[in-house]
Amino acid sequence: MYMGAKSHRNFWLQSVLQSHPTCYLSVQNVGWVEPVKPNKSRETVFMQIGESTMDIEKKQPLSLENTREQILEMPAQEALDAIISHPKAGALVKSFSAQDLYFLIHEIGLDDCLPVLSLASTRQWQYLMDVDIWKNDRVDQKALVSWMDKMLAADPERLVKWMATVEADLLEMWMYENVSVLFLEHDQDPSELPEGYFSLDGAIYIKIKDSELTEDKNLPDLDDMTREILKLMAEMDYTYFHKMMFELHGVIPSETEENLFRIRNVRLAERGFTPPHEAAAIYQKLDAETLAHRPKKILAAQDGPGYAQPFLSNHFAKGENRFSQSLAAVDDPNIARLIQSEFAALCNQVIAADKVKLHSREDLQKFVKKTSGYLNMGLEEIREKTGEAPAASIRNHPLTEIFQAGFGLALNLKFKAQKWRRDSWFQKNGLPLSFWGEERLGVLGGLLLDKPLVYDNYQSGALYRDFSSRKDVEDCEKILDGIIALDGLFARMNCLKSLPDSKKLNCENLLLTPWANDLLGKGSVVEPLSLEGLKAFFQELFDPAEHMVRDSMKHKFLEWLALQTKRSPEEIGRTWGHALTGLFDSLEEQYGRVRLEALDSRYIHSVWVV
Secondary structure, eight states: OOOOHHHHHHHHHHHHHHHOTTOOEEEOTTSOEEEOOOOHHHHHHHHHHOTTTEETTTTEEOOHHHHHHHHHTSOHHHHHHHHHHSTTHHHHHHHSOHHHHHHHHHHHOTTTOHHHHHHSOHHHHHHHHHHHSEETTEEOHHHHHHHHHHHHHHOHHHHHHHHHHTSHHHHHHHHHHHEEEEEOOTTOOGGGSOTTOEESSSSEEEEEOOSHHHHOTTSOOHHHHHHHHHHHHHHHOHHHHHHHHHHGGGOOHHHHHHHHHHHHHHHHHTTTOOOHHHHGGGGOOOOHHHHHTSOOOOOOOOSSOOOOOOSHHHHHTOSSSHHHHHHHTOOOHHHHHHHHHHHHHHHHHHHHHTTOOOOSHHHHHHHHHHHHHHHHHHHHHHHHHHOOOHHHHHHHSOHHHHHHHHHHHHHHHHHHHHHHHHTOHHHHTTOOGGGGOHHHHHHHHHHTSSSOOEEOTTTTSSSEEOOOSHHHHHHHHHHHHHHHHHHHHHHHOGGGSSOOOOTTOOHHHHHHHHHHHHHTTSOSOOOOBOHHHHHHHHHHHEETTTTEEOHHHHHHHHHHHHHHHTOOHHHHHHHHHHHHHHHHHHHHHHHTTOOGGGOOGGGOOSSOBO
């Protein structure tokens, strides 16, 4: 059952007082909280509460900004304790940026964050709703019920007043979806009404509609919550309550939802969260030379109160990269703060473009790393092409354009891979990407994604990661160029005019198998070797003392390729030498120290063996 509005607040306040006896708040009979003015001894106690909120050495409270930053770096439970224990808890919570507070609340847990939620401003509440209750362009009724339940428990009167005034359309639509209303005629007996209806005034009868919301056991009791909201609404303004019940029949849900979505997008756009279809423009390509000829940006503080600057996004951006180093080199603190705000908005745009919901600081950290990585690439590219120093670039150019210059490097590589693939020999022969082997497959697969990624093979904990430097681009391009070169070589080889239908073919055994057959006197045919044939091939190929491919065999291979492609050995060496060197290096690494009698066809992939 739902507690009364006053009981809700008293319940969690008493829990707070029990767990934090040094938190000086008094619970009045009327159900609201008044701070008790601390005497001298209490000031001493406050200094002993927690070193996270007090400067022990100076015996003076830290500024709200410093306290806020320290709290955001704490584990969730410690952060909650520090907030509750702070002598100006209300001002502290309201000083958080809405985005930082969102992550903090989710990490604390919705069930444990009621004290924080109660102290938050309605502007912060609005952001929590804007981010969490929407799935694309539709209201997520389950998420809406969950947030309304928590806000009702934290501050019931404020929730009802706020929704009745600021979010009236949302409240009406929610009521329309979940409440059925009947009006009793003056000569009608209440017993004639269908079962399940209740009334607060004897004239308007209400019933909670059966839906998946009422059946979901993970959601709060919809019946009790709705009764509580309606009761509070009627007590606070009966005229408004009566008016809303009458107007529910005229609600057009689709039209109301569309209007709510439009207004919500405007609010989020002010924080950098543009709609996904607009935010996707961040992934457009922009050349550094083009950027150099664009007008310089004007860094000036905007009029009006604005929003609190997010701390977490800029905190996570710190590190050994050109962007953070360039920002640290800005000597004007006001300019630096404006660039930090611009960076936070850029992170939000990237999040919006990728259509994801973040619920933890770890999630945010990944996107900050991605954003700062492409900024790093953009700054490197601008310096390489125009000579402009990174510290000057972040002052002269919008960060969105620097990001696009960095992402453009990865996009150029993607376009190069796509262009080659369309007309490639491998594509015309219907071969799968796995034909190129694990590493080449990984690189190609990452480049051919909608948003290209680096094949990292779990070196940083993941199979793929975002590009973060020009070196990433250069390394991937080197492998891609090798693939393109091998593809061109295959297209010129006479023995590969027709291929057998086999899933065992790959780029290495397709080169070595016909050559091995030729050495064994069978001609340059793409047919599998027997195990005995493989042993004979390896015996001739490797120097048993050095465990390396004989130089004479490399020369024989070049001569064989020259016959197959009608090119000179020198031209083959110049054009395909790097790719072929990698082939022999792989052979030496895998089989150079394996005894001939220990060879097992099940584990041989560089030569086609039956």
